[in-house]
Amino acid sequence: MIQAIQKRSLGKTDIRITPIGLGAMEFSGGKGMIKYLLAPVPPDTQDEVICTAIENGTNWIDTAELYGSGYSEISVAKGLKAAGVKPEDVVISTKWFPILKRAKSMRKSARKSIERLAPYPIGLYIIHMPYSVSSVKTQMKEMANLFESGLIRAIGVSNFSKSRMIKAHEALEEWGIPLAANQMQFSLLHRNIETNGVLEAAKDLGVTIIAYTPLGQGVLTGNLHHSPTLLHYMPRLRRSRLSRQLEKTHALIETLESIACEHEAKAAQIALSWTTTYHGDTIVAIPGASKTYQAEQNAKAMRIQLTSEQKEAISSISLEL
Ligand SMILES: NC(=O)c1ccc[n+]([C@@H]2O[C@H](COP(=O)([O-])OP(=O)(O)OC[C@H]3O[C@@H](n4cnc5c(N)ncnc54)[C@H](OP(=O)(O)O)[C@@H]3O)[C@@H](O)[C@H]2O)c1
Numbered sequence: 001m002i003q004a005i006q007k008r009s010l011g012k013t014d015i016r017i018t019p020i021g022l023g024a025m026e027f028s029g030g031k032g033m034i035k036y037l038l039a040p041v042p043p044d045t046q047d048e049v050i051c052t053a054i055e056n057g058t059n060w061i062d063t064a065e066l067y068g069s070g071y072s073e074i075s076v077a078k079g080l081k082a083a084g085v086k087p088e089d090v091v092i093s094t095k096w097f098p099i100l101k102r103a104k105s106m107r108k109s110a111r112k113s114i115e116r117l118a119p120y121p122i123g124l125y126i127i128h129m130p131y132s133v134s135s136v137k138t139q140m141k142e143m144a145n146l147f148e149s150g151l152i153r154a155i156g157v158s159n160f161s162k163s164r165m166i167k168a169h170e171a172l173e174e175w176g177i178p179l180a181a182n183q184m185q186f187s188l189l190h191r192n193i194e195t196n197g198v199l200e201a202a203k204d205l206g207v208t209i210i211a212y213t214p215l216g217q218g219v220l221t222g223n224l225h226h227s228p229t230l231l232h233y234m235p236r237l238r239r240s241r242l243s244r245q246l247e248k249t250h251a252l253i254e255t256l257e258s259i260a261c262e263h264e265a266k267a268a269q270i271a272l273s274w275t276t277t278y279h280g281d282t283i284v285a286i287p288g289a290s291k292t293y294q295a296e297q298n299a300k301a302m303r304i305q306l307t308s309e310q311k312e313a314i315s316s317i318s319l320e321l
Pocket residue numbers: 022023024025026062063128158159183184211212213214215216217218219221223268269286287288289290291293294295297298
């Protein structure tokens with residue numbers, strides 16, 4: 001069954017986002033640390049991927065200063081401009097890289113991100129991981145200052161455990177600002193947040209979970225099961241990580257493909273639909289795409305409506321992994 005795309009609130013903010021955004025780590029240009037994981041995408045293809053995602057209903061893009069040391073942020077702005085997207089029609093989330101840094105460096109990083117992303121403002125500013133030299137409270141104070149200066153519209157964290165996420169939420173309460181999101185790895189291959197307290201706490205606090213790597217870097221599309229030679233073209237680190245997962249996921253892929261047939265869809269779309277609906281509106285996802293057909297499929301997954309029986313069948317087989 002086909003359904004219209006319903007936007008959701010980003011946490012308790014007034015920002016409205018589609019259940020599926022576009023992950024822009026793929027646009028790191030083969031620069032920085034990401035080159036060990038992802039091959040560069042040609043600049044024209046990057047523009048086409050962004051345009052396709054937006055044309056098919058996606059209204060937000062996730063990037064980070066880490067991705068290609070700013071290359072991804074520049075690429076996102078370039079692609080949006082090429083597609084003629086107005087700043088008010090798109091939400092950008094980007095991230096401060098905290099390793100070995102103090103919270104006071106955040107303002108300078110945010111200003112640089114703003115320059116690279118111009119004319120598109122930062123909607124959601126995220127602490128990429130919990131490894132700053134400063135305490136969570138000090139980081140949140142700096143975030144609140146950015147918010148009050150109007151440099152960012154919402155505050156998020158990423159890879160924060162339940163207790164750190166609650167600390168961040170409590171620290172922001174002093175300013176009356178909600179913690180909008182926690183970006184976490186979540187997919188049919190990686191369901192830790194369901195058992196480590198993060199998801200439950202996020203639901204209680206009204207924090208949106210942004211699921212990263214929702215397609216298991218391509219494993220959940222089934223393409224690698226059918227054509228394992230595709231692995232040969234991947235950077236070594238990604239190849240070894242993914243090849244380990246192929247063998248144990250055959251039954252899951254078969255289930256996704258058989259349900260996909262019923263919806264005239266693809267396994268990847270069923271996986272994304274499950275990820276963004278199984279826990280109500282709490283979880284949104286940011287699949288990456290290196291080709292236009294992927295961006296189109298992923299955005300169109302928002303129009304699929306799985307039955308509760310289908311969702312449970314997918315869930316139980318993934319729990320057997
Ligand atoms: N906060 C964090 O710590 C963190 C960590 C990792 C990622 N992220 C974010 O999450 C986003 C997505 O994560 P990810 O890139 O690791 O993994 P992913 O979204 O699970 O996988 C993306 C890859 O899957 C393949 N793909 C995508 N759609 C497809 C489709 N419809 N059909 C067939 N193949 C498809 C493409 O691989 P090929 O290029 O091989 O075709 C693409 O590069 C990133 O862009 C980034 O924004 C955040």
